[in-house]
Amino acid sequence: MTPTHLPGRVAIPSLPTVLDAFNAAPAKDARRLLLGCLRSPRWAERLTDHRPYPDVDALLAASDEAAYDLTPGDLAQALAEETLPVLPEGIYGAAHTALDAAHAAYEAKFGHVFVICLDDLPPDEALDRVLAGIRSRLANDPEEERVVAAEELRRLARGRLVSTLRGARNCATSHNGAAPGK
Template sequence: MHLTPADFDALPEADAVALLLDCCASPTWARSVAAARPFGNREALLSAASAAAESLTGADLDDALAGHPRIGERSEHASSRREQAAVTTADAGTLERIAAGNGAYEEKFGHVYLVRAAGRSAGELLEILERRLANDPETERKEVRAALAEITRLRLERLVTEETA
C-alpha cells in the first residue's frame, strides 16, 4: 500500500495508528504520530516520526523491540521478510553463527538484536552483531534507538510517498 501525505492525513485515527504500527510496534509512538496530523507533506511526517521516536521511554522502546523478529528467523511481517531477504540465501555456517549470536545478544541485553537489515548481506548483519556484542548496555541502547529510527523511516518512506504508485 502506498499513500500520499493527503491520503494519510485523511485516514481515521484508528486506521492511521494501525498502519503506523506496521512501521514501529510502539503503540505510544504510533498514537503520537497519528495525533500530530495533518502533515501536508512527507518530510513533515518523517520529521514528526523521528521526534516521536526520540521521546520513547524505555518501556516504549521495549514494545517496539517486541515487534521485531530475530535476524535469520522467518517472520509473518511482510516488511521484515523483505528487509531480511539476504539472510534467506546465506550459507548454513553464517546462519548458525547468526543464530548463536542472537542467543548471546538476547542473554546479554534482554531483547532481540535490532539492526537495519535492508540492503545488507547476511555476512554484514553477522559482523554488526558480533561488534555490538562487545557494547556495554548504555552504548547498545543508543545503537538500538538508531536502528529503530532507520527501520521506521524506511518503512514510512515505503508507506507514504509523494505520489500514488
C-alpha cells in the same frame, strides 16, 4: 478587464496523494498503519495526533522526533515486537549456524532481538553487515546498546514509513497491520 477565454484550457484539480489519504484517514486506521512501521503505541499515537502533515518530509521529521522521544519502556515494548533481520535467500548452512549463535548471545545479554537497519544495502552484503553488527554491539554495555538499538529502530521506522507510503501509492496495501517481516 474581463478574463480571456482560452479554448482547450481547463483547470485540472490536483489528485489526492497518499499523504492526503493518511492525513484524512480515521485515527484508528492511521495508528494501525503506523504500528506496522514501529510497534510503539506512543510513537503511533503522537504521529496520528499531529496530523495533517504538509508534506512527506514533515511526516518523516515528526517520525524521527517521536522515535527519539521514546522512553525506555516504550523502546522495550517496540523491541519486544521486532523480528530478526531478513537475509537474502541462499545463505549457506554454516552462516545460519553462526548467525543463530550470534543472535542467541545477543538476546541473552540484552533481552531482545538484534535490530539493524539494512536499507540501501546490497543484498549480498546483508549477512556480513548483520554478523559484524552483532559482534561489535555485543561489546556494548546495556545502556550503550539501548541507545544504538533505539537509533536502529528509528531508522527502521523511517524506512518502513517510506516503504508504506510508496506501497500505498502503488496500491500494494497488504500489510494487514503486521510489521514488515512478520
